[in-house]
Amino acid sequence: MRKHLEIFPVTGLPEVAAGADLAALIADGTDLRDGDVVAVTSKIVSKAEGRLTYGTRQEAIDAELVRVVAQRGETRIVQTRHGLVMAAAGTDTSNTAPGTVLLLPVDPDESARVLRTALNERYDVNVGIVVTDTLGRPWRNGQTDLAIGAAGVRVIEDLRGTTDSHGNVLAVTEPALADEIASAGELVKGKADGVPVAVLRGLQDAVLPVGEHGPGARALVRDAEFDMFSLGTREAARAAVLSRKEPSGPREVDPAVWAGLLRDVDDVRLELGDNAVTVFGVEPVTVGVIAEKLAVLLHAEGYGVTVRPGPGAEATVTFGSRSR
Numbered sequence: 491m492r493k494h495l496e497i498f499p500v501t502g503l504p505e506v507a508a509g510a511d512l513a514a515l516i517a518d519g520t521d522l523r524d525g526d527v528v529a530v531t532s533k534i535v536s537k538a539e540g541r542l543t544y545g546t547r548q549e550a551i552d553a554e555l556v557r558v559v560a561q562r563g564e565t566r567i568v569q570t571r572h573g574l575v576m577a578a579a580g581t582d583t584s585n586t587a588p589g590t591v592l593l594l595p596v597d598p599d600e601s602a603r604v605l606r607t608a609l610n611e612r613y614d615v616n617v618g619i620v621v622t623d624t625l626g627r628p629w630r631n632g633q634t635d636l637a638i639g640a641a642g643v644r645v646i647e648d649l650r651g652t653t654d655s656h657g658n659v660l661a662v663t664e665p666a667l668a669d670e671i672a673s674a675g676e677l678v679k680g681k682a683d684g685v686p687v688a689v690l691r692g693l694q695d696a697v698l699p700v701g702e703h704g705p706g707a708r709a710l711v712r713d714a715e716f717d718m719f720s721l722g723t724r725e726a727a728r729a730a731v732l733s734r735k736e737p738s739g740p741r742e743v744d745p746a747v748w749a750g751l752l753r754d755v756d757d758v759r760l761e762l763g764d765n766a767v768t769v770f771g772v773e774p775v776t777v778g779v780i781a782e783k784l785a786v787l788l789h790a791e792g793y794g795v796t797v798r799p800g801p802g803a804e805a806t807v808t809f810g811s812r813s814r
Contacts, residue, residue: 492692499678500687508540513608516687522609525694527618529675531686532594532638533582535601535621541593547583550591554579557714560722567722572598573711574638576625594623598639599706606641610700618643618697621707622672628719635676637668640707642698644668667696668707715792730786737794737810740765748787751780760784765810771803781805 500519506512512535516528536542543550548564555568559575569575572594580594595601602619609615621639626632637645645668649660675688698704714720721729745762752758758771758780767784771777778799784807785795794812799805 492695495674495690495692497674497678497688497690499683499685500689501685503534503686506534506537506686508537508542510534510538512538512605513612516605517609517613517615519687520689522613522615522617522689523691524616525691525697526615527620527643527671527690527693527697528605528609529620529622529635529672529679529688529690530602530605531679532580532598532621532623533592534686535595535598535605535639536582536592539595539601541595542586542590543593544590547578547581547591550581550593551579554581554593558725559720560725569714570594572638573708573713574623574625576623580623580638595621595639599641599708600639602639602641602706603703606703616642616697616700618693620668620671620675622675624676635672635679637666637672637707637710640668641703643671643693643704644696644698645704645707645709647696666710668710671696726790730789734785734789734796735794735812736796737765737808738813739811741793741809741811743788743793743809747791748784751783751787755780766806766808768800769805769807774799774803777803777805781807 500516503515503519551566551568554570556571557569558566559569560567565577567575567577568579570579574580582592586592598621602621606617606619609617619641620637620643622635623638624633625636627634645666647665647667649663649665652660654660671690671693674690678688679685748760752760755776758769758776761768761770769777769781769784771780781797785797788795788807788809792812793809796808797805798808
């Protein structure tokens with residue numbers, strides 16, 4: 491257990507422009523020591539890398555996103571090419587010239603590696619780097635800083651298999667250490683104060699040896715396929731109706747998926763075959779409704795599905811694995 495942690499801001503940094511030497515600015519602004527972790531706001535990394543574009547913010551979001559997770563009016567929560575899910579794709583129009591938009595770094599992990607290497611080679615200091623950005627969170631009001639890039643830092647502490655103070659074996663505990671570092675650094679940085687860099691001292695055990703950068707913050711990104719909240723409520727409903735994908739291969743199914751589907755429905759039965767369920771009934775309209783509901787239930791469980799009307803009051807729902 492860590493007994494002591496110091497966090498202090500790096501003040502007096504000038505306005506960062508394209509081509510700025512961040513390593514020199516940070517090293518000149520503070521006394522770095524081996525084992526320190528430097529939390530750097532992504533905004534100055536983007537500025538130094540020339541990630542300023544011309545146009546509207548909506549145009550910038552369109553260019554940066556790979557999919558829309560949720561949208562209410564003009565507010566869009568999207569997934570970026572980095573795998574990050576965030577409002578407005580992390581774009582920023584504050585403190586930029588009118589008609590310009592600041593984008594996230596192309597590869598925040600690589601940005602962190604470059605900065606760490608420069609500090610080590612030129613100033614002979616072994617530090618960890620965390621590139622931070624501000625995100626909202628589901629179920630919670632307000633925002634906090636999280637890690638979008640990292641180098642030389644253990645981003646996750648895997649405590650699975652260890653025991654707590656009562657001897658209970660921990661089964662799923664994996665603290666997101668890089669995110670905790672990002673949030674802690676924000677306590678002394680602050681948006682309004684214009685302090686984009688903080689140093690955390692006392693985390694020597696989390697800093698990796700020179701030349702070993704670790705997996706980066708990308709390791710913190712959960713694949714959408716395994717994310718129980720990969721779409722907003724409305725978007726998930728719309729996708730189940732409008733964006734279903736055809737089966738791309740065989741996949742077993744548990745009939746419990748459609749448990750309760752025929753509750754209060756008379757004269758309809760289901761017959762499970764090889765990667766297909768046939769709906770039989772008396773009224774074609776009722777059969778079609780049940781087939782569509784079954785397709786939605788299978789889609790919700792990650793299946794590729796198609797619905798094919800049959801002769802008379804019959805329809806077949808084919809299911810299988812779903813391509814991404």
